[in-house]
Amino acid sequence: MKISDALSKRFDSTLMKSILEILADQKYIESVTDVESPRFLNRSVVPHMSALSQMFNRLDSKDKTAPQEPVASGLKNYWRAARNPKNFILGYVLGYMPGNAMRVASVWSELLRLGYTGIGQDGPIRAIELGAGPGSGAIGIALGESFSSGPKKSFDWTLYEQDRGIGELGSRFVERVHSDLGLDAQVQAVHRKLSINDFLQPKNSKPAELFLTSYFMNELAESSEEIAEAFLKRWDKELATEALVILVEPALKVESRKLLAFRKAILDRLAHRKGSRYQILLPCLGHQACEALENPKDWCHEEVTWWRPELTRTLDRLAGLDRKSLPYSYLVIAKTNRSIEEILPNAFPSRNRVHRLVSPVHFEGKDSEFFVCGEDGKRRVRFRTDADLGRGSLLVGAEIRGEKEAGRVDRVKQVVE
Ligand SMILES: C[S@@+](CC[C@H](N)C(=O)[O-])C[C@H]1O[C@@H](n2cnc3c(N)ncnc32)[C@H](O)[C@@H]1O
Structure with a gap:
């Protein structure tokens, strides 16, 4: 995805310092200067980044005969199972959160580039992020919005996360980053394990306009068809008449194909309805059958290049990673009565x-x-x-x-x- 030079540099050391201050305040590190020590990073962060990567890639370190092609399987709550839960969370926050935020930022910036203006017309955007972890998705939307050319939107975020530890950090990060970027935001956190059939919004609350997940769907054990069935029911009931769904997932073939199968399952269900009320916007600008899905060897992923904050570059070097560019899969769907030409005027x-x-x-x-x-x-x-x-x-x-x-x-x- 092409993004502006300014956005590619926006997750910088100043923003990282805000994150570190909260980590110090919450006793995840003793001081923001801890991360200046390679010894500290090598002991307390890098091993957890490697463990997380192993787990996210569904690779079993013990079974050397295991096939290298990962399988699509859900994940249990791993935050609690870690031997050192605090450092495990630190490994995720420092190792993964900035990159995921940048991925989501690139999707938001693409929507703005294509002229999207559907939500947030009558006050703050009422937004929910499922499986928010440290709030990477909400932070990404804020990063993208901070470069919008029009008046900046404000946000009313509800962050859903099963684990209280990472979830509490998430709401603090999201509040602080919005404030650092000069954006108004209310943030509330809900700590509980969601099932795909849960109804999220408290009764009598205004329906949400933005439904966001980032690296969450692949942790669900259900099939793409089951998730599509449940999510569509939720969106029908719980989202405003004009709303946006943004789903960001790993670029791995197995996860990307799961997202393509989800897209197909949504389209299959819409085909049986009179008046669809949903428009698939990105990546493909429409409802055509996906040929990447038809070819079992193919999949569909995006990539965005960014300037990593210095700490991320150091961690990449220590962990033997090179994440100058960030691959991901994504799907954006609008709930709307308008045509795609009206929704994305600059694309048409x-x-x-x-x-x-x-x-x-x-x-x-x-x-x-x-x-x-x-x-x-x-x-x-x-x-x-x-x-x-x-x-x-x-x-x-x-x-x-x-x-x-x-x-x-x-x-x-x-x-x-
Ligand atoms: C890989 S992390 C992604 C976090 C964040 N969205 C990001 O992009 O960095 C997935 C998060 O989803 C949470 N999660 C997974 N299944 C969940 C469920 N059923 N209910 C609530 N949270 C869940 C996990 O605890 C974890 O924090």
Whole structure:
């Protein structure tokens, strides 16, 4: 995903200092200067980052014969099971939260780029994040919003998290980051284990307008179809008439395909209804069948490049990671009575059909080669152009000839870089 240079640098050392101050205040570290010691990081943070990575990738360290292809399985509450729960949480907060926040920020910034203005028209955006952990998703929305060109929205967040320890940190981080970024936010936390059939909103509260999950759905044990059935019921009942659903998940093939299967399960259910009330916005700008899902070897993921805060760079070096770019899978759905052209006006500058780049661009001689998604599905194309194309660029009114695996763009009416 292309994001502005300013946003790519926004999770900086100043913001990290705010996080460290809260960690010190809550006795996760003795002082903000603890993290200046490689010895401290090597002992108290890096081993937990590795353990978390092993667990998230569903890799079993003991069974050397285990297949390297991970399987899609839910996860139990791991925060409590850790041998040193405080340092385990520290490993997640310092090792994973900034990257996840940046992933979500990139999705919000893309929605703003495409002209999305649907929610938060009559006061603060009423938003919920499920499985919020340290509030990475809410922090990401704040980061993205802080660069919106119009008047800044304010937020009324409810963060749902089964574990009180990480959840309490989460609400503090979310409050502090909004304030650091000059945004107004109310934050309330609900600490309980959710089941997919729970009804979230207290009776008589105004329905939520933003339903956000970040790296949460893959921890549920249910199938994509079961989750789709339950979530759709919730969205029908609990979300405002005009609302937005943002789901961010790992880029791993197995998790990404689970999200694609979820998209299909939602579409299958919508097909049986009169008047859909839902629009799939991103990554694919529509309801077309997903060809990545049809091919068992394929999947669909995004990537965003950022400037890591210094502490993240140090931790990456110590942990042998290189996370200059952040891969992820995502799905954005609007609950709305409007058409997608009205919801994302900048993606549809005219009545022409639109193809969106969903892969990086490679050069083949003078041609650019990439994958696009449009109403005719996913296809690989070559295009000779001087435009600065990248993930998310739009080809408006493209004339494409040839096979799905080897098409050529002959002409476009407009390129939105
Ligand atoms: C990988 S973390 C993601 C945290 C945060 N959203 C992020 O992007 O960094 C997943 C979180 O979901 C929480 N979680 C998983 N299943 C849950 C459930 N059934 N109810 C409430 N929280 C749950 C876990 O405790 C964990 O904090």
